[in-house]
Structures are given as C-alpha cells and as structure tokens.
Amino acid sequence: MRYIVECDGDTLLARYLGMYRITVHEKETYMVVMNSIRPVGIPTHRLYDLKGSKVDRKASDKERAKDLPCLKDIDFEEAQERLYLGGDTETFKETLKRDVQFLEKHNLMDYSLLVAIHDCNEQVALCERVCVFVRHAAFLYPHSSSPCPAVCCSATTRNMQTPGEIDRDVDVYHVGPHAKDLKADPKRLYFIGIIDVLTVYSTRKRAAHAAKTAKHGARAEISTVKPDQYAKRLLEFVSSMLA
Numbered sequence: 001m002r003y004i005v006e007c008d009g010d011t012l013l014a015r016y017l018g019m020y021r022i023t024v025h026e027k028e029t030y031m032v033v034m035n036s037i038r039p040v041g042i043p044t045h046r047l048y049d050l051k052g053s054k055v056d057r058k059a060s061d062k063e064r065a066k067d068l069p070c071l072k073d074i075d076f077e078e079a080q081e082r083l084y085l086g087g088d089t090e091t092f093k094e095t096l097k098r099d100v101q102f103l104e105k106h107n108l109m110d111y112s113l114l115v116a117i118h119d120c121n122e123q124v125a126l127c128e129r130v131c132v133f134v135r136h137a138a139f140l141y142p143h144s145s146s147p148c149p150a151v152c153c154s155a156t157t158r159n160m161q162t163p164g165e166i167d168r169d170v171d172v173y174h175v176g177p178h179a180k181d182l183k184a185d186p187k188r189l190y191f192i193g194i195i196d197v198l199t200v201y202s203t204r205k206r207a208a209h210a211a212k213t214a215k216h217g218a219r220a221e222i223s224t225v226k227p228d229q230y231a232k233r234l235l236e237f238v239s240s241m242l243a
Helices: 002-006 073-078 086-105 124-135 203-216 227-241
Strands: 016-024 027-034 046-050 112-119 152-156 171-175 188-195
Touching: 046 073, 046 227, 086 188, 086 227
Parallel strands: none
Antiparallel strands: 016 027, 046 112, 112 188, 152 171, 171 188
16 A cells, blocks of 8 residues: 555556455455456456466466456467557556566565457447547546647546446556557557466465476476566566557
C-alpha cells in the first residue's frame, strides 16, 4: 500500500482488496480478494498470461477448448501478436520497470503480466462509446496536459462515472483510429496488469529451480528463477512485444 501511495497510484500492480478467513466445521480456509484486470461490460477477445519464459508456457488443448482460453508466452509469439501503445509506450515501460524492481526488492517472483485485448473492429459501437468517454475525462491523464493524446492515451479508471459498466482501478491503454505513426491501425483496447505477486523465492522455489535446471539445462528459459533474473527477463520479453 505504501508503494502505491508513493507512486500516486501509477502502477500496473493488481489491487488487493482484502484477506478473509472462513471457518467451516473447524476447518479454516483463507481467501485473498483482488481487483480484476478485465473490465465489466467490455468483452475480452484474447487473454494472455505472460512471464517471459518459454518452458511449458503454451496453453494446453484443454485450455484452448474454453470460450476464452488464457494463452501464454509461446502462444503470443506464434500468433505474432504485438502491443500497439503508440505514444504511451515509454510511459508503460517505465511503469512496468518500476513495478518489477519493487517486486524484486521484496524477493518476489513467478508473477505474470496479464493482457486482455478487446478488438474494436468486432464491436465498433461499444468502442466508440468508451472512446468518447475517455476523451472527455481529462483528469484521468496524470502524464499529459491533453485529455486525449493524439496517438495513444493511458488512464487509470478510478472514480469513473460512466453510463456503462467499466471497472475502477484498471489501467487502460487505448490506441485510437487515427494513430498515424503506428505500423497498423489495430483499433484495440488493452487492459494490462501484474497479477500473482505473492510468491516468495523461498527454499522450495530454489529447489524447484535446481530441479528444472537439471532437467532442461542451464540455458533453458524456465519460469522458476531468482527474482532479479525473473524481473530482467520479463522486461526484455515485454520490450520485444511492443510495436
């Protein structure tokens, strides 16, 4: 909480809302409730859970059979997917770097960058409604004096009062239809956040790292690595996937 306050809420870290203990027949179960990255009212057409790793980072056939499968790093590369953030690319990279450095400082790893993509071409009317709202919400842009930068706009949707249902505390990266400096005009909405940040690089994780290294080799891009390696690898992977 102190970190989020210090960076004035400018973070991709998912918000944890509370931890609860439920006791049933003297058996205790703990539940952590967190803010969803995916918005209510805006359908997700593709969903990626990215770690920057290549070993076992491909969605299974069972997962792909779902209406909205959670795809992984290899799926992202095979689909030749790219994130078109336009003029907001550097701001996004700086925010991500600061966040993973914070997690590295606290010996945390195994987290994911969750990317939910909404293709405006499949629901033009909805995107027009969302874009109109975002364009008029000048207070949502802490890094820009303009309510809607020409190429791309980022916003944290806290305190949003909208006629539709859009989650609060969700980072929105939107590439508009007039993004002239992009390689393409993808017309997409991106909802991006860092999730699953509570895994400490413990003795058990060190043992898992040793076992996977023995199995796949020292150069294999396994997911279980030291926090500094994990942070560096994720940043490199994200840099490579930005258009």
